Amino acid sequence: MSAPDAPEPLPPEALCPALDPSSLPPQAAAAPDAGTAGAGSAAAGLPGQERAARALDFATRVRQKGFNAFVHGPEGSGRRTSAVQVAERAARARPAPDDWIYVHNFETDWKPRALSLPAGRAIPFRDAVAGLVEQLRTAIPALFKTDAYRERRRQIDERFQERQNTGFEAIEARAHDEGIGILRTPMGFAFAPMRDGEVVKPDAFQKLPAEERKRIQDRIGELQTELAALMRKMPEEEEKRRNEIRALNAEMAQTVVDAAIAGVRPEFADVPAAAQRLDEMRGDLIDNVELFVLELNTGEESPFPEASMPVAEDPRFRRYLVNVVIANGGGGHAPGAPVVYEDHPTLARLIGRVDHTARMGALETDFSMIRAGALHRANGGFLVVDALRLLREPLSWDALKRALRSGRIAITSAAEELSLLSTVSLEPEPIPLDVKILMIGEPLIYHLLSALDPEFGELFKVEADFDDRMPRDEATIAEYARLIGATAAREGLRPLDPGAVAAAIGEATRMTGDAERLSLKLGQLADLLAEADHWAADAGRERVAAEDIARAIAEREFRADGLRQRWHEGIGRGTVMIDTEGARVGQINGLTVIAAGHAAAFGAPSRITARVRMGSGHVIDIERETKLGGPIHSKGVLILSSYLAATFATEAPMSLWASLVFEQSYGGVEGDSASSAELYALLSALSGLALRQDLAVTGSVNQLGQVQAIGGVNEKIEGFFDICAARGLTGDQGVLIPSTNVKHLVLRPRVVEAAAAGRFHIYPVATIDEGIALLTGHDAGTRGPDGRFPEGSVNARVEATLAGFARARKAFGAKDEDGETGAERRDDDEA
Incomplete structure (x- = not known):
């Protein structure tokens, strides 16, 4: 029997x-059309995300520097999808940004130039330039094979040969007049005296x-001097x-080059960068026409036969081609600004890279091997990137900040960043x-990042905070129902x-652990719908039914049920000692939650015991003493100690020594949700009144004796219920929960059905007095005008025990032979 002031169980x-x-809107169960808001779309009307939606909308529209957004929230809340969709909406309202190309720098080979062209013009310009070079590759060699060119070239060579021969013949004539001949030897020219047309022998010369x-x-x-001067x-x-010859070549090539460029120039007359590049190409083509016909200078046959390979592969002409790194607009490109999601933000994938190719045992590169990074592709638009993945990549975070600060993208390699290369x-x-x-x-x-990186606040001035839940009321339920239909449609x-919609909404409530909230972890919702769709297919249904949702929930719990099953098996076999009937002094069933994997947890009862004796006011937390208790648990024990001292030790010193422990607990204990159970166990041990073992307890306590809300209330109730159900429900079993947790109850049907049948009970408790009355069957008792608790009440028995400890301690404190009291000796021993 319960005491008169004990709380009543909650109705089902x-x-x-x-x-x-x-009560759901008719369109809730139907798949919406393409225009309906999809899951994860904050900007398109995702329920409950107004704060994040407004932040994203502002970040995507404001153009001032530094207003980048950090989008945060729990995984599965739709933050990434929402960010992309909001960016795409904003991007459609912007013009397509310029195209970018890299070209060879004719003045400094190792510094390729970047040119900006209007959107959609880079690829046509690249193709036009390639066509121009292809045209010249055929036209120039043909030009230099004409008779006119060959004749003018012959005249130049003949003039050179004539001047050379004239000088040599003059020296030869003077030597002949002096009787000296010029001889050709392997070492060059030599002079020797002549007689009758014959060279004078050395012996004859000496005579x-x-x-x-x-x-x-x-x-x-003298002749040698003249010949040396000639040479x-x-x-x-x-x-x-x-x-x-060069002048002749340039003169001859100018006509062909100008004609080829004239065929391209009108198409790009409105693009200054393209027109300037054509002018630069014209000058270099004319100056280096020998690239097209190698034999013009060397007299050797060209190793690059005309039309033997594509222009892009011919190393002679690569300097004139165009490397398109960014092409916006035109066919195949979405209208507006780009939206890029970079899933693997390495340094090279973020800011671009310069590739190399192996040739003849060496690595070679040029401007045509420059590759764009995510910043190039997103330039003029939006870049969506995962913070953790970015921070994990060496050098990427610093490179991104440097680009944002400087307002430009400079391509560097990791080796250059770390000063590992000194070569050009x-x-x-x-x-x-x-x-x-x-x-x-x-x-x-x-x-x-806000706390540790001073630059972060300057570069990311917008915080978009995604919530993981939203209020549950009539309006939001209708919105959520449409969201469920949209999710199903989007996922096919x-x-x-x-x-089924009602069941899914119920599970969305359960996900939050709060009867007044709906979950916005849309990834989990989509997974639930996908599983339910599978079971509907197995059953041959064209529409998902409520039983398919229930099957999906049951199957998901079963897959993660191994640890819970083994834990409950240990209780059922008596290995882990838990009583669900009878009454015990100083013993109570506390409730804990055990994590069983990602997003999975279950409740389990744990026996808590208390022992008391005379002492100096110490409540020993054995978990803390063995370093198994966390700081929050230790705080809870100190709070209940304060409650004891303030409630009962008002006229005498607290003369208690007590110990508290979670029996058969071999892991860490954290949290204060067991502090009320520990206090009940202490009150039972002090009063001598037995606590019901068919009831389990959860809730924290404050110094005023009020029972406070805790987390995981649903899992805790179901954990104790399952133990009781396995042993057989007696109709007396139940759980004490804080009354402030009633609004969080979203229990599984098995518990609700048992409560409706009167076989299991949930008691809301607001104070320790209410709880102890229910657990012992005796009134807690309230101090009367005389300052005493009613005779026979729990509190009166506790105070009487503590008063007896105080008297015994006082009597025990007589002086011994050394002048030290027994109480002092005992305090020293306890310390």
Whole structure:
């Protein structure tokens, strides 16, 4: 029997919110059309996300620098999908940004130039330039095979040869007049005296008179000097010849080049960058016409036969081609600005890279191997990136901040960033950056970056906070029902009948652990609908029914039920000692929640015991002493100790030594949800009144004796219910919960049905006095005008026990032979 002031059990309708399927809007069960808001679309009307939707809308429309957004919220809340959809909506209202190309720098080879072209013009310009070079590759060699060119080239060569021959013949004639001949030897030209057309032998030369020999030697020396002077002029003459040939080549090529460029220029007359590039190409093509016909200078056959390979693969002409790194607009591109989601934000994928190719054992590169990164592709629009993935990649976070601060994209490699390379490489010209970053992450990452990175607040000024729940009322239920239909349609699932929609809404409530809220973890909702669709298909139904939702829930719980089953099996076999009948002094069933994997948890009872004796006011938390108790649990024990001292030790010192422990607990204990159960166990041990073992308890307590709300109330109730049901429900079993947790009750049908049949009870408790009265069957008792508790009440028995401890301690405190009291000795021992 319960005491008169013990609380009454809750009625069945308070244990789980009911929803009549007929009250749902007619369109709720039907798949909406394409224009209906889909799951995860904050901007398109996602219920409960007004704060995040407004933040995203502002971030995507404001153009000032630094107003990038950090989108955070729980996983599965639709934050990523919403960010992309809001960005896409904003992008459609913007013009397509410019195209970007890289071209060879004719002045500095290792610094490729970046050129901006209007959207949609880069690819046509690239193709036009490639066509121009292809045309010249055929036209120029043909031009230099004409008779006119060959004749003018022959004249230049003949003039050079004539000048060369004239000088040599003059020296040869003077030597002949002096009786000296010019001989050709492997070492070059040599002079020797001649007699009758024959070279004078050395022996004969030595027999000549000394004056004759000296005259001949002096003349030979003069001729050698003249010949040396002539030979020194030959390189100059050769350079003159080459210059004349170059001038001829340029003169001949100019007509062909101008004609080819004239065919391209009108198409890009309105694009200054393209027109300027054509002018630069014209000058370089004319100056380097030999690239097209190698034999013009060397006289050798070209190793690149005309039309033997595509222009893009011919290394002679690559310098004239165009590398399109970003092409916006035109066919195949969505209208408006780009929206890019980068799933793997490495440094190279973020800011771009320069590729290399192996050739002849060496790595080579040029401007045509520059590749765009996510910032290039999103330039002028929006980049959506995952914060954790970005921070995990070395150098990526710093590179992103540097690009945002400087307002330009500079392509560097990881080796350059870390100063691992000292060789000359390409240094592409940076591209101006105009992008809005939407970074997706957990709230913890947002707060850590805010606290630890001074630049974060300057670059990410907008916080878009996604909630994981929304209020449950008539209006939001109708909205949520439409959201369920939209999710099913988007995922290609069967439509839901009204009963299935109602069941899904019930499970969405259950996900929050709050009867007055609906879950906005839309990923979990979509998973539930997908499972239900599978079971509907198995049953051959064209629409998902309520039983399919129930089957999906049951199957999901069964898959994650291994640990719970083993835990309950240990209780059922008596290995873990839990009583569900009878009464015990100083012993109570507390309730805990055990995590069983991702998004899975179950409730389990745990025996809590208390022992008391005379002491100096210490309540020993054995969990804390063994370092198994967490700080919040220890705080709860200190609070209940304070409640005891303030409630009962008003006229005498607290002379209690008590110990509290979770029996058969070998892991960590955290949280204060067992503090009320621990206090009941202490009150039972002090009063000598037994506690009902067919009741389990959860709830924290404050210093005023009020029972406070806790988490996981549904799992805790169901955990104890399942133990009792396995042993057989007696009709007396139940659970004490804080009265402030009643609004959180979303219990499974098995518990609600047992409560409706009177076989299980849920008691709301507001104070410790209410709870102890229910657990002991005795009134707690309230102090009367005389300052005493009513005779026989629980509190009177507790106070009497504590008063007896105080008297015993006082008597025990007589002086011993050393002048130390027994109480002091005992305090020292306890310390």
